[in-house]
Amino acid sequence: MAAKPKLAIVAGGGELPRLLIAACRAEARPFFVVALSGHADPDLVTAETPHMWARLGAGGAILKRLREEATGEVVLAGRVKRPSLLSLMPDAWTARFLLSLGRRALGDNALLSAIGAAIEREGGRLVGPETVLPDLLAPEGAIGRIAPGEADWVDIERGLVVARALGAVDVGQAVVVQQGIVLGVEAVEGTDALLRRCKELRRDGPGGVLVKTAKPGQERRIDLPTIGVRTVEMAAAAGLAGIAVEAGGALIVGSAAVADAADRAGLFAVGVARPPAAAGRP
Amino acid sequence: MAAKPKLAIVAGGGELPRLLIAACRAEARPFFVVALSGHADPDLVTAETPHMWARLGAGGAILKRLREEATGEVVLAGRVKRPSLLSLMPDAWTARFLLSLGRRALGDNALLSAIGAAIEREGGRLVGPETVLPDLLAPEGAIGRIAPGEADWVDIERGLVVARALGAVDVGQAVVVQQGIVLGVEAVEGTDALLRRCKELRRDGPGGVLVKTAKPGQERRIDLPTIGVRTVEMAAAAGLAGIAVEAGGALIVGSAAVADAADRAGLFAVGVARPPAAAGRP
Numbered sequence: 001m002a003a004k005p006k007l008a009i010v011a012g013g014g015e016l017p018r019l020l021i022a023a024c025r026a027e028a029r030p031f032f033v034v035a036l037s038g039h040a041d042p043d044l045v046t047a048e049t050p051h052m053w054a055r056l057g058a059g060g061a062i063l064k065r066l067r068e069e070a071t072g073e074v075v076l077a078g079r080v081k082r083p084s085l086l087s088l089m090p091d092a093w094t095a096r097f098l099l100s101l102g103r104r105a106l107g108d109n110a111l112l113s114a115i116g117a118a119i120e121r122e123g124g125r126l127v128g129p130e131t132v133l134p135d136l137l138a139p140e141g142a143i144g145r146i147a148p149g150e151a152d153w154v155d156i157e158r159g160l161v162v163a164r165a166l167g168a169v170d171v172g173q174a175v176v177v178q179q180g181i182v183l184g185v186e187a188v189e190g191t192d193a194l195l196r197r198c199k200e201l202r203r204d205g206p207g208g209v210l211v212k213t214a215k216p217g218q219e220r221r222i223d224l225p226t227i228g229v230r231t232v233e234m235a236a237a238a239g240l241a242g243i244a245v246e247a248g249g250a251l252i253v254g255s256a257a258v259a260d261a262a263d264r265a266g267l268f269a270v271g272v273a274r275p276p277a278a279a280g281r282p
Numbered sequence: 283m284a285a286k287p288k289l290a291i292v293a294g295g296g297e298l299p300r301l302l303i304a305a306c307r308a309e310a311r312p313f314f315v316v317a318l319s320g321h322a323d324p325d326l327v328t329a330e331t332p333h334m335w336a337r338l339g340a341g342g343a344i345l346k347r348l349r350e351e352a353t354g355e356v357v358l359a360g361r362v363k364r365p366s367l368l369s370l371m372p373d374a375w376t377a378r379f380l381l382s383l384g385r386r387a388l389g390d391n392a393l394l395s396a397i398g399a400a401i402e403r404e405g406g407r408l409v410g411p412e413t414v415l416p417d418l419l420a421p422e423g424a425i426g427r428i429a430p431g432e433a434d435w436v437d438i439e440r441g442l443v444v445a446r447a448l449g450a451v452d453v454g455q456a457v458v459v460q461q462g463i464v465l466g467v468e469a470v471e472g473t474d475a476l477l478r479r480c481k482e483l484r485r486d487g488p489g490g491v492l493v494k495t496a497k498p499g500q501e502r503r504i505d506l507p508t509i510g511v512r513t514v515e516m517a518a519a520a521g522l523a524g525i526a527v528e529a530g531g532a533l534i535v536g537s538a539a540v541a542d543a544a545d546r547a548g549l550f551a552v553g554v555a556r557p558p559a560a561a562g563r564p
Contacts, residue, residue: 162451165447166448183469184471185467187464188463188465189483203369205369
């Protein structure tokens with residue numbers, strides 16, 4: 001088997017970049033980390049980690065360095081808060097890139113697809129993080145020991161319909177549903193903030209499910225919806241009964257730990273193949 | 283001209299029920315108020331106001347009283363926080379009504395349409411509040427002296443696309459967009475909470491618009507999206523540049539006061555005819 005090419009890890013926040021670095025180290029795969037300042041964890045890299053820190057707006061400097069490092073594959077991983085054009089302070093390359101996008105930059109899908117294309121032109125083949133960590137992709141069926149009940153499935157189906165409708169206009173990837181009532185819908189605030197809010201919005205009585213799906217037609221190598229132990233803990237704190245993600249269309253960061261956390265908190269976590277036809281409104 | 287029939291005002295929270303009572307008094311039109319406890323302002327009715335207080339779950343008692351009062355028309359007005367089935371404590375009539383809905387009760391549209399049909403069978407003709415207060419319906423064009431700029435129109439168009447997609451799956455009526463970024467999407471939390479949240483989510487730089495539209499196919503006599511002076515003040519506090527509503531598909535409670543408040547705060551408020559064809563994704 002040929003050695004794997006050098007991997008560029010463009011790193012935002014959260015645990016995923018750390019897992020990717022660990023995976024490269026474990027198999028002695030060469031790698032280079034682009035830690036995005038203001039997004040990546042300050043402890044992500046040490047003096048021993050081949051890395052650079054870079055602003056999100058420094059697209060030109062990042063791609064120049066990736067060419068120098070001769071990275072053959074590039075993975076984008078971790079949370080990045082989408083900045084305004086003003087706070088981005090684009091370098092010359094990034095400014096040209098944004099100008100070339102024009103109005104298409106309005107939605108995340110178009111932006112991410114364009115970023116992917118630019119990377120492939122200049123920095124190496126773009127790959128999804130699941131090519132490095134195969135067990136990242138959500139499987140179908142229960143993750144952990146608890147399964148959704150009948151009323152939970154009604155909420156899951158409703159959540160899938162709403163999440164897909166949102167995804168079709170390139171907004172959010174998460175919704176919270178309880179007893180058929182959509183308690184909250186995610187936009188730029190992120191899933192953590194959505195769950196904090198839904199704790200207050202929850203109705204009396206049982207149930208409540210967080211549903212996360214990929215957007216139809218999204219650049220699936222970048223920005224698949226992600227859950228981890230923290231998501232389970234926050235869903236429990238919000239009083240929810242469980243979490244549903246799209247099987248093969250969401251990442252589970254640390255699936256054994258997620259299963260343990262769900263069992264401990266008494267929540268279900270489940271991978272769902274696709275929304276049932278009956279719920280197939282837009 | 284024939285005298286107008288006696289009007290039943292089923293009242294939730296906010297200013298609108300008060301305006302309807304004042305309008306009936308001004309034209310000496312007979313009326314009867316059903317004040318929904320926990321929703322309507324406690325000061326809405328006094329001993330001189332023909333009224334009853336009723337729980338939302340007391341559908342049977344409400345309709346019985348409307349028959350006794352011989353109300354010819356019924357208007358539903360004001361904010362009602364959607365309860366869980368558990369907290370609703372339905373009376374026998376309401377329980378039968380909910381059972382007859384079954385799974386259709388999941389979305390607001392189906393629920394509201396069914397409520398409308400039940401009222402028409404038993405309590406009088408259902409009418410929209412704009413039949414009592416004709417200047418409630420949002421007109422096309424600027425409300426107040428400030429007009430949206432070019433970048434605002436881009437955000438308005440994006441907001442209309444997202445709001446309609448949400449409406450198509452029977453969720454929310456409001457979104458906030460800035461520089462093409464959807465900052466927030468309304469579910470059950472209501473527009474006030476959405477605006478409070480978006481104050482924190484706002485990006486550096488100019489702009490930001492609250493967009494409210496009716497849901498496609500919604501029961502338009504009930505629950506049209508509504509703005510008032512408070513909406514303008516909260517949008518200003520959130521740092522937004524303005525508010526856009528669907529002309530003929532949203533209510534402006536106190537349009538002269540709303541125009542004044544917008545001028546004072548330096549915001550635009552505008553009625554928009556329909557989303558442009560170019561933005562007509564789902």
